[in-house]
Amino acid sequence: MSYIEVKDLVFAYDEGEKVFDGFNLAIEKGTYTAVLGRNGSGKSTLAKLLCGILQPVSGSVCVGGLSTADEEQLYKLRRSCGMIFQNPDNQIVASVVEEDVAFAPENLGVPSAEIRKIVDEALSLVGMTEYAKHSTYKLSGGQKQRVAIAGVLAMRPQCIIFDEATAMLDPSGRRDITATMKRLNKENGITVINITHYMNEAAEADRIVALDGGKILLDGTPEEVFSEGETLRRAKLATPQITELCDALRECGMPLKKGILHTMQAADAIENYVKGL
Amino acid sequence: MLKDITLGQFFPGNSLLHRTDPRFKILILLAFLVGVIAAKSVYSFALILTVTVLLTALSRLSPKTVLKNLKPLIFILIFTGILNVFLYKGDNILVDWHFIHIYREGLIYAAFMMLRLACLVTGSFVVLTYTTSPLDISDALESLLKPLKLIRLPVHEFAMMMTIALRFIPTLVEETDKIMSAQKARGADMESGGLRKRIAALVPILVPLFVSSFRRADELAEAMECRCYHGGEGRTKMKQMKSRFADWAFFAVMLIICVSVFFINRFGVRI
Numbered sequence: 001m002s003y004i005e006v007k008d009l010v011f012a013y014d015e016g017e018k019v020f021d022g023f024n025l026a027i028e029k030g031t032y033t034a035v036l037g038r039n040g041s042g043k044s045t046l047a048k049l050l051c052g053i054l055q056p057v058s059g060s061v062c063v064g065g066l067s068t069a070d071e072e073q074l075y076k077l078r079r080s081c082g083m084i085f086q087n088p089d090n091q092i093v094a095s096v097v098e099e100d101v102a103f104a105p106e107n108l109g110v111p112s113a114e115i116r117k118i119v120d121e122a123l124s125l126v127g128m129t130e131y132a133k134h135s136t137y138k139l140s141g142g143q144k145q146r147v148a149i150a151g152v153l154a155m156r157p158q159c160i161i162f163d164e165a166t167a168m169l170d171p172s173g174r175r176d177i178t179a180t181m182k183r184l185n186k187e188n189g190i191t192v193i194n195i196t197h198y199m200n201e202a203a204e205a206d207r208i209v210a211l212d213g214g215k216i217l218l219d220g221t222p223e224e225v226f227s228e229g230e231t232l233r234r235a236k237l238a239t240p241q242i243t244e245l246c247d248a249l250r251e252c253g254m255p256l257k258k259g260i261l262h263t264m265q266a267a268d269a270i271e272n273y274v275k276g277l
Numbered sequence: 278m279l280k281d282i283t284l285g286q287f288f289p290g291n292s293l294l295h296r297t298d299p300r301f302k303i304l305i306l307l308a309f310l311v312g313v314i315a316a317k318s319v320y321s322f323a324l325i326l327t328v329t330v331l332l333t334a335l336s337r338l339s340p341k342t343v344l345k346n347l348k349p350l351i352f353i354l355i356f357t358g359i360l361n362v363f364l365y366k367g368d369n370i371l372v373d374w375h376f377i378h379i380y381r382e383g384l385i386y387a388a389f390m391m392l393r394l395a396c397l398v399t400g401s402f403v404v405l406t407y408t409t410s411p412l413d414i415s416d417a418l419e420s421l422l423k424p425l426k427l428i429r430l431p432v433h434e435f436a437m438m439m440t441i442a443l444r445f446i447p448t449l450v451e452e453t454d455k456i457m458s459a460q461k462a463r464g465a466d467m468e469s470g471g472l473r474k475r476i477a478a479l480v481p482i483l484v485p486l487f488v489s490s491f492r493r494a495d496e497l498a499e500a501m502e503c504r505c506y507h508g509g510e511g512r513t514k515m516k517q518m519k520s521r522f523a524d525w526a527f528f529a530v531m532l533i534i535c536v537s538v539f540f541i542n543r544f545g546v547r548i
Contacts, residue, residue, distance in 0.1 A: 053499055075505045083503045090493050091500035095412060095444045102515035104504040115515040137447040151504060 001065065002026035003159065003191055004050065008059035011049060019045050020214045023059070027193065029158065032185040034202035035195045036225075037211035038236050043195045046211070047163040050193075051083050064158060079108065082152030084165040088144035097139075097147055098123065098132040104155045122153040125188070126180055142173025149180060159191035160184065166201065178204060199226075199240040203261045210237060223259035242266050286346070287410050292337035293523075294408040299417035301524040305531045306404045312535040313397050320545040321538045322389060328534055329396045329403075336403045343399060343407075350398055354391045361387035415439040420518060433509025441497070452489060456482050 004027040011020040019042045027033055037043040048054040049061050052068035061068045066077040085091045094100040098119050105115045123129045126146040131139065136147060145165055152160055162181060166174040178201050185192045194205060202208050208225040210218040212235040218225045226232070226239045229247045238244065246260045246269070254273055260266045289295075294302070309328065316325045333343055367382030405414065419436035426432050460481050461467065467478045 048499075051503055053502060075507065078503055078505050083500075085496060085500055087493075087496060089448050090496035093444065093497070093501060093504075094440060096410075099412060099515070103501075103506070106513055106515060107505040107507065109511040109513050112513060112515060112517045115513065119515065136444070155505065 001062075003029035003064055004193075005062045006046075006049075006059070007062075009049070009056050009061065010058045011045065011054065011056050018057075018214065020049075020056075023214060023216075025209065025216065027191065029191055030185075030189050032182070032192045032204075032206045033194070034205035034208045034222075035193060035211060036197065036199070036202050036208055036237060038197065041211040042214040043211050044163055047083060047161050047193075047195055050161060051078055051081050075108075079104075079155045080157055081159045081161065082155055082157040083161045083163060084145065084148050084152060086164040086167050088141055088148060088168065091148050092136045092144060092151075095135055095137065097128065097134050097136055100136055100147055101150045101154050104151060108155065118154050118156070119150075122150040125153055125184070126150045140173060141169045142176045145169060145173065145177050146180065149177075149184075153184075157190065159193065161193045161195065163195050164197070165194075166196065166198065174198070174201070199238055199243075203240050210235070212237075222261055226261060227258035286407060288338060288342070288407050289410075290337055290408065292335060292408065293527075294332070294336045294404060296523075297527060298518055298520045298524045299409050299413040300420055300518055301520060301528050302404055302409060303414075303417055303421060305528050306401055308528070308531040308535040309400050309404065310397065312531075312538040313393055313400065315535075315538050315542065316393065317542045318545040318547050321541040322392065324534065324538060324541060325396055326392065329400055332400060332403050336408050338403065338407055343403065346402060346407075347395065347398065350394070354394055357394060358387045358391045361390050411443045412440060415443070416514070416516075416518065433512070437509075445493070448493075449486070449490065453482065453486055456485050 004025070006023060006025040009020045009023040010018060011023075012018045025046075035043050035046065045054065049056060049068065050063060052061075052074050055069060063077050063081045066073045066080075068074070068077060070077075092100050093103050101119045101122050102115050105118050110118065120129070120132075123132055126149050128143065128146050128150060131143065131147075136144065139147065148165075149160070160181075162177075166177050169177065181192050181194060182204060184190045192205075194201065196202055203222045203226070205222060208218070208220065208222050209216060210225060210232065217235050217237075218228055218231060226243045229239050229243065232239055239247065240261060242263050242265075243260055246256045246266055249270075250256050250258075254270075256266075256269050256273065260269060297305070309332075312328070313325050316322050333340065336343075362379060362383050363377065365380060365383030365386050366378070367380035369381040370378060371381055371384070372379040409417075415436045418439070419432055422430070422432045422435075457467070465478060465481060467475065470478070
């Protein structure tokens with residue numbers, strides 16, 4: 001069984017149109033998945049369904065073998081699957097960095113001495129140790145988001161869902177958070193699900209799931225997904241700029257391979273072509 | 278312009294008062310306040326005044342800072358003084374002109390009343406707000422009010438509300454600033470006109486502020502749920518408040534002072 005299993009999911013907000021109608025998705029443990037989709041494609045709703053904030057109308061959502069419908073196990077599930085929200089201001093509870101990071105273990109009833117250890121560990125994982133005593137309000141957006149990540153890490157989760165966590169950050173903050181995601185996945189083996197509409201960010205993942213109207217439009221490695229430029233554009237999604245450029249060049253007759261994601265890759269491909277002329 | 282608003286200014290430090298257990302500080306302050314209000318003779322006032330000065334010295338804050346923060350109170354102090362001068366009735370009349378009667382006792386009483394207020398405020402600031410972080414105060418209140426849980430008062434929820442309110446004050450101040458700028462950019466006029474016009478001009482600021490506060494509250498609740506918040510039950514604290522011998526001793530000294538005020542009240546000129 002996969003770590004996250006969504007089966008025959010049907011979901012609608014009260015009396016609204018169905019967001020999901022027979023949706024299936026499986027995500028393996030320790031993977032780095034990006035979920036793409038334009039506004040209203042159901043990507044944020046999916047995140048809330050995964051950590052049990054929303055309950056499916058029918059079908060099942062299982063995380064780490066626990067069903068979100070099982071209220072007894074809900075805290076156990078939320079502990080293993082944390083979530084980072086879009087607005088860094090609205091998810092920080094305390095006025096001091098370390099107090100905020102301690103919030104989750106305090107809720108879980110961890111003994112005081114151990115909380116201290118967990119908090120220090122979580123802060124060092126996101127590189128915020130020197131800010132432990134700082135006021136949360138004076139931090140930059142990227143730093144606030146790192147504190148939020150530390151707050152989730154303090155639950156020692158197996159999986160973290162980032163719900164457009166970089167949308168309100170400046171480019172340097174965004175790079176910061178993307179790098180943190182990658183590090184947590186590669187070095188600490190945490191399953192990362194990044195819900196985003198930045199194509200460059202999605203290109204960093206091992207797998208991309210593109211949603212459109214509550215259905216999976218494309219599912220595969222970044223190379224595979226971004227090779228389908230036409231399909232993506234029809235769903236009002238874009239490819240990374242460099243992929244778009246290569247697509248345009250290909251249309252003009254330059255035989256470049258599909259699914260080029262990085263600038264250097266493109267440069268090499270073009271260089272090879274030019275040399276071969 | 279709204280950035281200067283701070284609630285309960287806290288000056289970090291490492292003085293005896295800073296290190297005292299916040300729960301004890303609240304108790305010490307209560308004993309001190311009872312003493313200040315109970316003081317009725319010249320001698321007990323002298324005692325209270327000495328204690329206030331000692332407390333200020335113990336906080337290691339510069340007297341300048343403490344006095345500076347008393348400034349906004351000058352109006353209230355003077356107002357109290359004037360009221361007492363005119364309204365107090367005694368035996369030795371000094372001024373008797375039409376409806377104005379000023380007695381010697383009135384003057385003395387007014388002076389002591391102002392002194393009492395000044396001691397009251399300085400004491401509370403020095404013991405609590407200047408030397409205790411807001412978070413510690415709310416934690417201490419939660420711990421002290423724990424017995425009230427027996428009569429089903431939501432003590433933990435109250436403390437949580439306080440913590441969150443303190444956390445969001447700067448955020449909301451910043452947001453108010455932003456909304457004001459946005460409305461000014463659309464031609465809103467907030468600086469001219471009479472009182473009524475100015476109050477009316479606040480509506481387009483308050484409405485978006487309320488709407489966004491509710492949205493924030495919603496998101497914060499979701500984020501708290503995701504971090505396994507489920508009320509005060511079974512909750513632990515990272516920082517445990519530990520009372521030391523010094524805290525008990527400090528409290529005992531303040532209690533003795535408070536009791537002796539009642540005793541000394543019997544001697545000396547009564548006011």
